Amino acid sequence: MDGFGWASRASLFKADTRKLQNSPTHAAKLNESARNFQISYKSYLTRISSLCKEGDLRAAVDLVSNLELQGITIGPDVYGELLQGCVYERALSLGQQIHGRILKNGEFIAKNEYIETKLVIFYSKCDESEIANRLFRKLRVQNEFSWAAIMGLKCRIGFNEEALLCFCEMHENGLFLDNFVIPIALKASGSLQWIGFGKAIHGYAVKMGLGGCIFVASSLLDMYGKCGVCGDAKKVFDKIPEKNIVAWNSMIVDFTHNGLYEEAIETFYDMRVEGVEPTQVTLSSFLSASANLSLINEGKQGHALAVLSGLELTNILGSSLINFYSKIGLVEDAELVFGEMLEKDVVTWNLLVSGYVHNGLVDRALGLCRVMQSENLRFDSVTLASIMAAAADSRNLKLGKEGHSFCVRNNLESDVAVASSIVDTYAKCGKLECARRVFHLTIKRDLIMWNTLLAAYAEQGWSGETLKLFYQMQLEGLPPNLISWNSVILGLLNKGEVSKAKDIFLEMQSLGVCPNLVTWTTLISGLAQNGLGDEAFLTFQSMQEAGIKPNSLSINSLLSACTTMASLRHGRAIHGYITRRELSLSTPVLCSLVNMYAKCGSINQAKRIFDMILKKELPIYNAMISGYALHGQAVEALSLFRRLKEECIKPDEITFTCILSACSHAGLVTEGLELFIDMVSNHKIVAQAEHYGCLVSILSRCHNLDEALRLILAMPFEPDAFIFGSLLAACREHPDVELKERLFERLLKLEPDNSGNYVALSNAYSAAGMWDEASKVRDLMKERGLKKTPGHSLIQIGNETHVFFAGDKSHSKTKGIYKMLALLRIEMQVTRCIPVIS
């Protein structure tokens, strides 16, 4: 028994025919019946067609079954309509049932050209590649429609070359390449970025008089945009007399995809002037452009417009809004949109995750990832790239390793973006060897990946490795971009090779690469860190002459340059610059100002800035407490610490480092110990090496060496150079020579690549009065290519604070600032001497 009652339908039909033949008014009745049949068949066809268009396929099929039961022969046109209905709805299984009926009804229907073509279209639209191709190849007549269907299919499933081969074959077979196949061929050319092929089609279309077709024109726009030639796209766009919404959208999308955000926004406004209503497509691109230019008002306008136009908050629109809000830093608004969205996919979730990472909210990003897992959403490569960025950002090696192994288990590490983020994470966590290994294991490396490793080497000051990599990438046919050049400059400056860095700076310009704000800032802070403060300021002037405006980050680096140089004069100049230009006084800038004044010796000015700030955040407090610590004003530091607690601001580990160091300088043993306990037990902060270092220093300074040694033994990790340094400083006058020697031995065994250890060792020797050894350590450090950090000291003589700068010259002459200070201590009766190692 078949489901459609074929057998009963056939017998009914036979009976009806017999009745008609036996009737006396046979001829008349036959004629009338035929006419009625004609009328009813036509009306049925119309009804079926409209049912199919409305999407009520079931009703259409039922109607056809009814007709068949009435014994009416169903023609190809009806089956065609049904198949078209299945095409609209992508109803594969129903279409296959109809295909079955067609085959059972015999060759008359099945071999009809219209039906054969419709079947190819149906299977193509349902992405049934194999069936569609088989049917297509068996066709007796391959017409424009079936070619278009098969090309569309190949294009959709990414077989763009094959689609274009079909296009050529169609042409060779003498078929007219019409305005249905041309858009498909253009789409394939665009996806392949075959600009030559696309242009040839453009020429053909114009010659054949299809240039005016809006479908062809929009496809041309899309193709030129995908090939990265927005100029040509714009030319096509301008020639369209009656632009529809798709044309406008395509133009805006082209600009956005090619980074021409200003142009995208301008086109959007042109469209508004023309009175064309925006769609989801328009607004998502507009929002993307606004996000990339940080145009807060424009993006908000876009959001308002979407609401006013009554657009549904779909995945696409919602995602664009989340992207916009998180890129401009309004994370809460991004969260609101996320909460309002009814349907969310992995892109939506990823956007919020990366939004959190971008705004430094690593914990929230990871929390969201956990929610994603509980909702059974699969992490994809984009999720992992964000997670790894979070690991890199927070220097979380454990998370980095977990993420890396997840990528390996799920075959995500072959993705370049993911691989780059893994390299970056290992590099930022100090695992350069791992970073290098992942880099070399990655087969397809892009520019970003090269730049990631380049930046890692540069950060370490491995200028030789940096340069080698820089030339190697060019040998492999990858031209460096501005970021690559900037890293090379940074690498040289971090190594102290100032003149080579300046050579590279000139070389890049002679090759037509224009330095940007990052280049200038790198150069300025590099010069300052290498003790060339005046040159740094001259370079700042050149930067302004080149028309580059500083942002808050570069202002900060200038201020830290002043701090490194211990130049109050330059610091004041920058402060004046900020005031004159009315630059925004963001929290980081204010911190740097407080820090600069404190480290340049003017604690009073630092306090004035501090008092000026109405809403004081934790970093501001930290900066001020650190300033007091530096000036040995432990009482003030402690009172500020109390005020912080009164204002219900939670101190962090930096706060404790500062306040403990203040106690250490002032020799406040009880307070120091209490603070340490407060930190560990009340604030649940895990004590780091610096905290133990301060404690050791506090104990050592009051000659409680035994207690200090006990503390070191109880520490949960290996003591570092700073701790040994504190101990050595304390036991300078200790009679136990053997103890000193043992400590020195331990110090020498510490990790050799860490420049901090050398500095501490050299300081320890100096503090112990062993000038020659201190000098030897410094030389050894230089020999091994480690970054040399010149220090400066604040010396309080009477009521005045003086800054002494240990540049290269004074260092070689006096064998270190500590010797100079020791001399000063005798000659000038220094009341307090606070060395600062930057």
Add this chain to the structure above:
DNA sequence: ATAGGGTTAG
């Protein structure tokens, strides 16, 4: 015919 996401430098 047009549509949203990730990775690099101070």
